[in-house]
Amino acid sequence: MLPVNRTELTPLLLIERAARVYACRIGVVYGQRRLTYGELGTRVRRLATALQRAGIRRGDRVAFLAPNVPALLEAHFGVALAGATLVAINTRLNAEEINYILEHSGARLLFVDAELALPLTPKSLPRTVEQVITIDDREFAANQRRVFDGPEYEAFIDVAPDAALAFRVPHEDDVYSINYTSGTTGRPKGVMYTHRSAYLNALSEIIAHRLDPSSVYLWTLPMFHCNGWCFPWAVTGAGGTHLLLRRIDPPAVWQLIRREGVTHFNGAPTVLIMLINDPAAPAEPLRRPLRIATGGAPPSPTLLAQWERVGAEITHLYGLTETYGPHTYCDWQPEWNALNADERAQRRARQGVASLVACEVRVVDEQMHDVLADGATMGEVVMRGNNVMQGYFAQPDATAEAFRGEWFHSGDVAVMHPDGYIELRDRKKDIIISGGENISTIEIEQAIARHPDVLEVAVIAVPDDKWGEVPKAFVTPKDGHHPTEMDIIAHCRAQLAHFKCPKSVEIGPLPKTSTGKVQKFVLRERAWAGHDKRIH
Secondary structure (H helix, E strand, O other): OOOOOOOOOOOHHHHHHHHHHOOOOEEEEEOOEEEEHHHHHHHHHHHHHHHHHOOOOOOOEEEEEOOOOHHHHHHHHHHHHOOOEEEEOOOOOOHHHHHHHHHHHOOOEEEEEOOOOOOOOOOOOOOOOOEEEEEOOOOOOOOOOOOOOOOEHHHHOOOOOOOOOOOOOOOOOOEEEEEEOOOOOOOOOEEEEEHHHHHHHHHHHHHHOOOOOOOEEEOOOOOOOHHHHOHHHHHHHHOOEEEOOOOOOHHHHHHHHHHHOOOEEEOOHHHHHHHHOOOOOOOOOOOOOEEEEEEOOOOOHHHHHHHHHOOEEEEEEEEEHHHOEEEEEOOOOHHHHHOOHHHHHHHHOOOEEEOOOOOEEEEEOOOOOEOOOOOOOEEEEEEEOOOOOOEEOOOHHHHHHHOHHHOEEEEEEEEEOOOOOEEEEEOOOOOEEEOOEEEOHHHHHHHHHOOOOEEEEEEEEEEEOOOEEEEEEEEEEOOOOOOOHHHHHHHHHOOOOHHHOOOEEEEOOOOEOOOOOEOHHHHHHHHHOOOOOOOO
């Protein structure tokens, strides 16, 4: 029995409250579908009931492979209500990568969108998966060929909801979800989120982004990515409207923004560039203010000016999967509004300060001493606080390494400004961040090295107008062999998710040190000459 002055924190409290307080308010919009929060609460109960009837018990893992459709939003509450742990899988991964996550997590059930199921086969799935439930999207992806014989989602949840299900948990530090990293150092790691931290992060998003019952949140950010930066729980807790979007299509996005009165959305800079430069973008300010959160590369002054002209306010965030998405944000000071456009852009480009619930962020040297807060001395960003992961699932050694010195080590390089705001100077040494997704150069290099004509290979990030940066491969062929650029790209596409494959390949010798080590910095300097990227 808990003491009278304590309630275990969980996002389930947010859906329970929304279904009660905002029962008649529209909570979900997807195409022509409209769900009130009362109806959403019922569907969440039905999903939880169906999961328990399927044999799911406390601590079991349930995987979802789906775009931003209603079923995935419902899963962000229903899986936990059943006592299980949600594993939302990146929809851009290939079949081998998906199967690895299913096997490593030990997922007993897989819910998969019919369109995304096509690369999978019943025989290829790991033995841990006992049943596959297909999600048919009749409105936006009709007439899809069914790969699996299991039930369809709506039939699966067509049960009477168990009235005894309680939106409470015995322990707030139990695992709520597992989010797999992009495998930047080899195989992806499963980052464990707890009920407590997920709830606190949802509150942080409500405060930082000023969400309330009048908010209309457009789901341009993939919900599989860090559980959508905790916004499934935040928007619900605020009583706002989830405007779900299966895929980003700029004209359709602008139509929704106008028709539905969108007030908020999140996305990588590449999404902002794509939208604001589309012919459908407005020439005049929108009728409602628009608040946008972006992460990754700092938004350029040009991009900020474009969005300001349509009445948008952009907030720059920083974090990792291991910090539930945003750990810091550029907390805007009102007096900065009086600065000129370039100075405002410089402020907005900073990654800022720890959120109200994250609490702690430092920039340190190799001895874990704070670097000078001079805006020039570089060090590693380390974090500690309520939104740092519980650890990596089934990988205690990797967890211990990440938590050395009792701080989470990001591996990212930044400076600390005199006012306490951090600003990233570079990412982890070799990681490519393309369209907001992390890509491992090691993974690409290993794939290319398997080509029979390749002697040596190095992969770096190169600038790209659409994605921010993309992989480029530098290949030295074996004597007497003559692979072409298309040969290498086709070879990669047969082994990797397409977004991880190099967009270009340069054939020739690699620059090396006297000891034979490839000098990637030479390749970077050449590739980024004339572009706004600091090389170290």
